[in-house]
Amino acid sequence: MADQATRTMELSIGGMTCASCANRIERKLNKLDGVQATVNYATEKATVSHPETIQPEDLIATIEQAGYSAELPAPATPEEDGRAARDDDPQLRAMRDRAVISIVLAVPVIAMAM
Structure with missing residues (x-):
């Protein structure tokens, strides 16, 4: 298996009402090949490490299919x-x-x- 370059990014997540919601999102993201995710309910953020073959839009779509909203944080000015x-x-x-x-x-x- 060849080593793939990975990227780490942070996603803002909306619609979580409890820690179980965070666990559900984390499990959904971790089911994707090569993805390692940690979701923090308190900050409503997900830290996701993923191969470059997976686009951020794919991660957002996975979260939205689970019933939550997600977006990339706005670039800092x-x-x-x-x-x-x-x-x-x-x-x-x-x-x-x-x-x-x-x-x-x-x-x-x-x-x-x-």
Whole structure:
């Protein structure tokens, strides 16, 4: 058996509701010849090593046939490394706002407990 060149890529996966979903996707991908996949439910990402003969579209089609959505991550742009990209993320902004509100409300409670 000849050694084939492999590529490793990361896919964004949608529609997973539990760890069993991640296991199901992982099993489907690993059934493809030469594919070695690891799916992380928490990050909704799959890290896939595959031979160059298998196209990313084939991997995405396999995931979609299992009932989930998948896409290649968008290529990084130079501005994404800066603060501007982090400020535009609505999830990050919502978590930051919740943290600030929690701190503001916790300070009086701690002061009264002393």
